Amino acid sequence: MLLELLALTDVRNYAELEFTPVRGLNLLIGDNAQGKSNLLEAMAMLGTGRSFRTTHDRDIIRADAGAATISGRARSRAGTLQLACSIARGPGNVRKRYTVNGGPVRYARYLGRAQVVTFAPRDLDVIVGPPSRRRAFLNAALSQERPAYYPALASYTRTVEQKRALLRAPEPVDSDLLAIYDERLVRSGAELMSGRRSYVAVLSSEAERAYAAWASDGPLEVRYAPNVDLGPEGDADPAEAFELRLRAARPLERSGRRVLAGPHRDDVTIRLAGRDLSIFGSQGQQRSAVLALKLAEYRVSAANAGESPLLLLDDVLSELDSLRQSAFLAGIADVEQAFVTATTAPPEIAAAATYRVVAAELNRIG
């Protein structure tokens, strides 16, 4: 994936910007709050339609502007792609629109056109945060990888909310309706489970290998921990297993008025030498593990798509010691294009182009 042109209108602190990055490593140097992370955020949005820094799309629109537009031209294996994503202030929520090659498309059809892997300081939460952070990590990666995943996720999430509301309503629960919700949950939930199961399987072996390349206190083990028991080998049919689990959980779900069974309660366990990393790991081990996970995400994406994804490293490289920095850079040596932000240039990096970002102005300095 090669981003040839990025154009911003009223995005964060950028009123207007046209940026023509180069192939290879693009290094963006600047002090905080000058706009380098905003630029990476915009690139991530161009690929995924979502920000990695906020869930409030409103924040992305420049102060006093009515709408933010991010557009770009990317070259991928599939040819040249013209992408645009715009966010407009609305009466209630914001309105988001997506276009591919000039034609409007729905979000589900926009996702995955230009694959992006992002690595930012808050990704440490994937290791130390609650299970929801690990599910969010899987959802973000799988939504780009598998075309059926995002529609299933949207349907599943909404149906869980409806089922929860049904269980909590003051009137007696309509059993027919409950059975319909469960049927719908099984269908979309099975796609989530099989997607997560196969993704974590490949991710874990890549992450294990990456970790072993720079530390000997492993092995790093990453395992899918589904809420629905998929058998001792973890290879049970997700739809069948989920159906059984729902049937068993039904009395408790009804009496407790809670949605107890299903992949909305999945987790991923991350262990180092057999011990839970979030509890027993040192900060250095946790940082190394997230680095290994991100490198694995990059490698899996590249292998699946047959081309390297756009790699966005927001303020993470300079925090690594030189051993880990070199190991990470070696792991992404085949990257077609990457964007790296830092306050000062990381010593190990050989950038193809260096830019200085000051007050939403971009100047090439090397």
Place this chain on the structure above:
Amino acid sequence: MKDRVRLCSRCFSLTEEDPCTICTDERRDAQTICVVAEAKDIFAVERTSAYRGRYHVLGGLISPMDGIGPAQLRVRELLERIGREEPREIIIATNPNAEGEATALYLSRCITPSGTAVTRLAYGLPIGGDLDYADEVTLTRALEGRRAL
């Protein structure tokens, strides 16, 4: 009482005369009833000119989050109408989103015991697509390719 918009007492669409002109049009097929969520969905289907049956407006979709269960919709009225008119086919044309699909499945469960065939629009629309947004060609294809529920 002219020019006063009210609900048709048979199909619950918006009308100035009761019953509405679709319900009283003898050239239309009384054996087929197309179930839609809102009255505005009738206009989307009518635009295609591919449908010659009658309608039934539910008045929304099942959504416990919004306090809407089957009792808040015109489900009972639909079942009574099926008992009275004995149609051959009920086409459920709710949007293909989570609420539209659940409502379609619910109606199918209620109607099937009566022996009336229940079909669903075969959407060429992306998931989450609306009837409103569908162009005539897509909607006509969805009507022609409807499948049993």
